[in-house]
Amino acid sequence: MSPGDLVDIQTCFRHKFNTLWRSGGTCSGTGSFRCKGTLAIAGTDPNGLTVVTLNAGPDTTGITGCQVSNEQGFPQAYSVRHWTIIGTFLKGNGTNYAQIPSCSSVDTYAQNFTFQDNLVAPNPTNYIGLKCQGDGTPKEQPPSRI
């Protein structure tokens, strides 16, 4: 793990160290989707097992049993520009509608993603937009994934 990576922390004995979960746009602490993790900062060793993050408290002890991942934050610097997208998609049963871009099975926080100057023109009869669980950008569909 490197400084700048998003760090997802789970299963700590003191749960205040854990990355929060959410069911909507607000990180209330419960729900099915992970909130954005904290950043790994200087002192994190890309070649070792040391990960350093800021601790907002209130717990300062009991950092045991934690599972730490940098699964969030990828892909990075992914750019889709000047695509013309044409095609006919079969309307499915609610989980198989046409989506562009396609979905990720991981609730990540892709960094520096660009989707710009594209002409998304499938048959509008079967097209349901940019999101996996209903169209819209994260602000409109916070529990879903792009």
Add this chain to the structure above:
Amino acid sequence: MTDITNLALNHDVIVGRLASSYTDYPGGASPSTASWFPPQVVCTTAMWDSNCIGFSGMMNDPTLTYQPSLTDYHGYVLDSSSAYKAGGSRQASDGQQVGANIGDIDTALTLNQYSCSSACGTGPYPNN
């Protein structure tokens, strides 16, 4: 999901969806004003209007017949009346047409040498 603090999402044409479902990034304008949401692909008349895109192969069709597999891909060139062309009122963020530049594809298909735009070796090399 994407991190909206460094997401760029704008100047896209998204057919059949609603601006109220989208937010522009950067900036956070909602409903979106920096992308466009025509209800149809096909234009019913020979001139572009805001209800369609303006592909040259899908103009002047009152039946709105969608053409996903035109035998000549040049049918996906934007009609001169389309606002999504370079110089149009809905051009891309870089001043070019929105979507693919079909002319550039033609050029690439007929090139027999590729010249690097910056140092990349001792080329150009024959493209065959």
